[in-house]
Amino acid sequence: MLTHREKERYDRQLRIPEVGKEGQGRLKQAKIIIAGAGGLGAPAAFYLAAAGVGHIRIVDDDRVDRSNLNRQLLHWEEDIGREKTESAKEKLGRLNPDVIIETVSSRIDEDTVAAMVDRCDGIIDALDNFSGRYVLNRSAVTLDIPFFHGAVQGFEGRATTIIPGQTACLECLPRGEQTHAANPIIGITPGMIGCIQASECIKYLLRQGRLLENRLVIFDGLEMTWKEFNIKPRPECSVCGKKNRKRHHGDNTR
Amino acid sequence: MSVTIHLHKSQRHLADGKASVDVAGRTVNACLADLIQQYPDLESQLFENSRRLKKNVEIYLNLESAYPDELAKPVRDGDEIHITLILSGG
């Protein structure tokens, strides 16, 4: 049920046939994890909170640095030195007091990930490193949680949507290697990609549209083009291979 | 027999600024070898050593992921190869 204030707040999207009261109810019931409150996490969090996703858990172990402010629009000059999760919670709470914002200020690794993603409906991969992404990807596939991947550098970004048991996962692609240099980046790029991730998440929750399943889109902000590539689950993938095989053979009981 | 290789933006300055290069070859490996023959500076961008692609390099053949065994994939006249780089920034 939507309150009077919610009906006012979401009036313009309630008018979209693909949303409506039923869809808005689905958004309100949902619990989404945003892993990373940085360049990708900021737009994803703003748009999910504005759309009325009822419960958002933000995970980040970092503090705000002045060099973050060109792209991480959740954080402002006055937040320098603050925990990113605290800064994010304050802004999002002021934007939409009708959504629950929960924060976890710790690092995502093998030991912490299971508790972090526990009983959530989707994971936004807004991290800034490969190791955390692969941990999160494995956990998502194991626990059957949709995983909305995005990554950026410079004027270039990419996104794909991973539905466990149905699509390729991150480990079905070549495994990248971390460099130690600071990632060159301008805010418009994670702005675009974070919005793609939030769009995918909202579409998934609404059960509407066509997701980026087995599709990797690459955004080139300098050329202003989007290229779409097909990816497919690798049968021998150590993360999703077994689950995807099971789904394709024998498991016809669903 | 001609195959088009689309270079990543960061590699184009090593190929006279070209976004794509026409090459000949029956496998991805042969096509990349032809590319490197034309623009030798690209070798260190693509290969870790003479047999292995660099870790952050992805190859798409006709818009399909060629991973794994990218280099062995057969190609035909008119095929398109895209070279992209895996990103990790957020």
Ligand SMILES: [Zn+2]
């Ligand atoms: Zn996989």
